[in-house]
């Protein structure tokens with residue numbers, strides 16, 4: 049029923065992949081020769097060709113992230129160009145594009161809604177890659193894409209070089225005395241018979257000093273170094289905007305923002321801008337109060353003029369005083385196995401899905417747990433869960449989809465599979481893995497993604513599960529599930545001391561819940577500032593470094609709670625939008641959060657968090673339909689109305 053995760057012959061991957069790609073091309077050529085093309089004889093087999101490639105390549109790329117070695121790196125590097133070349137070739141094949149269009153035009157009356165959606169998405173994506181243009185324009189697009197990827201790479205490289213080029217040495221223990229032991233241990237070194245401390249601009253190190261460093265001068269020193277990194281990126285941004293403009297004009301768009309929206313749930317540029325402005329204006333007053341609270345706290349310490357580089361330091365102290373959240377106190381209550389089993393009980397209780405451990409399934413490490421998911425006694429999906437940190441595993445947490453649910457041309461149903469990967473504290477022979485509450489939230493988040501993929505019952509792979517879901521709503525199911533990890537009733541299902549069995553007290557749970565909304569308005573405003581800058585930049589296509597600065601300054605004047613110093617050049621390190629896929633899409637984080645919060649708010653309003661009826665409705669509309677319908681339609685089916693921004697603001701404690 050499921051393909052085994054089997055990498056015994058990984059060394060031969062390149063040869064095997066070449067063979068698979070060669071066959072795929074032949075199969076597609078044969079399909080293109082069909083005279084009377086229909087959905088069944090053309091699109092369906094075309095879809096299956098794509099699925100069989102990802103069936104082969106997904107585990108090979110996956111293994112490089114979770115069981116990294118020289119061999120996996122070599123295989124990855126050998127296979128990546130083969131796959132990218134193949135994909136580029138397919139995306140530029142206008143025979144496929146025209147065949148899809150013909151089927152859309154000629155067979156329209158016989159197609160069902162899901163098939164129509166498949167064609168709509170595919171034709172859109174072919175067009176966005178310029179497949180329908182003349183050769184001269186295609187050639188130009190190719191050049192532009194190449195230059196753009198070189199520039200993005202240079203942007204990242206400059207940033208990385210600047211990040212690595214800096215260090216701050218602290219000699220006086222007084223200046224580091226508040227830094228947590230684990231961070232201090234990493235910073236400590238011996239020189240000339242003295243103990244000194246080194247801080248860098250790399251993430252854990254920078255965060256440690258800016259949050260806990262007692263010396264105000266040192267805090268400013270490292271802050272200044274951090275936000276003046278890579279000044280040469282200012283010119284790269286100018287070129288990036290210029291080239292992106294040329295690219296989208298060839299494709300028929302006025303600006304990059306409208307190009308970005310072509311694949312998103314948000315329809316109009318104004319919709320995104322007014323959405324962000326609404327959040328900002330509703331959060332502004334409370335953000336002022338939150339800032340005032342830190343200001344007063346800092347004043348007690350003799351700091352009357354709080355600056356950007358003081359904010360994290362005094363906020364952390366204030367938070368500790370208000371909520372006293374000691375991670376170490378909570379960890380024994382969140383033992384991995386017990387969390388997982390309690391989580392499964394919860395999912396079974398609300399979604400009516402059962403997780404059963406598969407004991408003989410192959411995986412990439414002995415710590416990986418494999419489960420089959422069943423619904424009404426019928427197995428519908430398989431999930432691989434790899435929770436603990438390991439040396440050969442990449443950092444962070446993510447969900448990776450392997451197979452999609454769909455019905456093959458032969459009539460056989462392919463069942464979906466996915467992996468969840470986290471980096472939780474490892475277990476040893478003596479102690480089990482004990483999680484922080486933030487780890488529990490991460491697990492809920494990734495499971496939200498996984499269920500979106502695995503519970504699909506869509507018959508077409510291209511719009512099944514998370515495939516075909518618009519970028520600005522993919523985080524909806526994941527953030528939705530996160531909210532349950534802050535609920536008392538849910539936490540009580542599994543927060544039991546691993547030695548004594550004692551259940552975490554109401555008082556301790558209340559502290560977690562209250563601390564969640566600490567400075568929520570300030571952080572929302574910061575996100576809105578980034579998102580508005582990103583969106584307006586790509587809307588107005590501003591190509592001059594100084595004008596770009598003016599745009600950022602204007603947004604800050606309007607929305608930032610605290611104006612950063614003049615030397616702050618945050619834009620030069622904004623990799624999300626200059627070296628990643630978030631250009632004119634940074635708003636997506638908040639956009640999806642509105643749906644998550646609003647769906648969760650329905651549970652709050654029903655007076656019952658474990659509301660099975662509502663949860664099943666959520667499962668049957670949002671999760672089961674995957675990418676086969678637009679999310680605004682699915683949301684309407686769930687709520688009988690459009691999403692409301694106010695639920696998010698209420699849940700975050702920003703309005704009441």
Ligand SMILES: [Zn+2]
Pocket residue numbers: 493497523526
């Ligand atoms: Zn996510």
